[in-house]
Amino acid sequence: MIGKRSFSVIAKGVFLRHRPPGQVCDEAISNTIRRLLRAEIHHPGTCTLLFLLSSFLLFSCTTSTPPATPQVVSVYSTSAAEPWLHSLYDCAQISPILSRVDDASAAEIILRVGEPKVLSSFAYQIDSEEILIVTQRQSPVQNLTLDQARALFAGQGDPSMKVWVYASGEDVQDVFDQFVMEGSAVTSSAQIAGSPQQMSDTLVNKSNTVGILPRHWKAGDSREVFSVAKVPVLAITPKEPQDVIKNLIACLQK
Numbered sequence: 001m002i003g004k005r006s007f008s009v010i011a012k013g014v015f016l017r018h019r020p021p022g023q024v025c026d027e028a029i030s031n032t033i034r035r036l037l038r039a040e041i042h043h044p045g046t047c048t049l050l051f052l053l054s055s056f057l058l059f060s061c062t063t064s065t066p067p068a069t070p071q072v073v074s075v076y077s078t079s080a081a082e083p084w085l086h087s088l089y090d091c092a093q094i095s096p097i098l099s100r101v102d103d104a105s106a107a108e109i110i111l112r113v114g115e116p117k118v119l120s121s122f123a124y125q126i127d128s129e130e131i132l133i134v135t136q137r138q139s140p141v142q143n144l145t146l147d148q149a150r151a152l153f154a155g156q157g158d159p160s161m162k163v164w165v166y167a168s169g170e171d172v173q174d175v176f177d178q179f180v181m182e183g184s185a186v187t188s189s190a191q192i193a194g195s196p197q198q199m200s201d202t203l204v205n206k207s208n209t210v211g212i213l214p215r216h217w218k219a220g221d222s223r224e225v226f227s228v229a230k231v232p233v234l235a236i237t238p239k240e241p242q243d244v245i246k247n248l249i250a251c252l253q254k
Contacts, residue, residue: 071096076107079195091251114231126252127233133226155187164211
């Protein structure tokens with residue numbers, strides 16, 4: 001057993017050698033070791049106790065560096081560009097943290113299909129996407145010419161066909177209006193799809209429907225009848241990207 005006299009010696013070595021935070025108490029450790037060796041302690045656990053006390057003194061007299069706070073990058077994506085949003089999350093598996101926002105003006109990275117009508121920011125092509133006119137497999141609509149496609153969506157085609165489009169201002173609808181409608185208005189009877197996923201589900205499951213789809217969203221038993229255009233997929237930043245954001249865009253471009 002360790003006698004009372006030995007314990008009091010250890011206690012003095014531990015508690016009376018105070019040092020400011022952030023300094024390793026080498027003097028306290030060495031004094032404690034010398035006192036233990038002079039104490040003529042012959043207990044088998046003395047070496048183990050000496051090691052544990054030395055380790056305790058070392059770690060209690062040093063301060064740990066707190067982990068760095070990961071950077072948070074705000075991202076906005078249109079519905080059509082969501083496949084590339086998933087790729088962006090893959091690029092940021094460790095750091096930074098991505099925060100998806102609903103307001104493009106509040107985002108540090110904006111993902112969209114096709115060029116906006118007005119571009120005053122920095123834009124980088126990360127891929128390309130083909131915009132298609134797609135119909136239900138059993139639809140009577142066959143391959144279309146540009147004029148036939150325009151007439152169909154203007155309400156001048158087969159009246160039994162139900163035309164589906166997107167809300168004005170959506171990136172895919174902007175591409176369609178530019179390359180197909182060319183200034184003509186889409187029929188007022190057209191149905192509005194809230195997303196490419198809804199459009200895809202409609203064109204697969206409802207007969208006599210025709211609509212607009214990015215190729216990445218075409219699935220199931222649907223049939224393309226006209227290729228509208230092949231357009232760039234863009235990552236847009238409000239200012240020239242640096243550091244983390246620059247690395248994320250470079251990752252998307254691979």
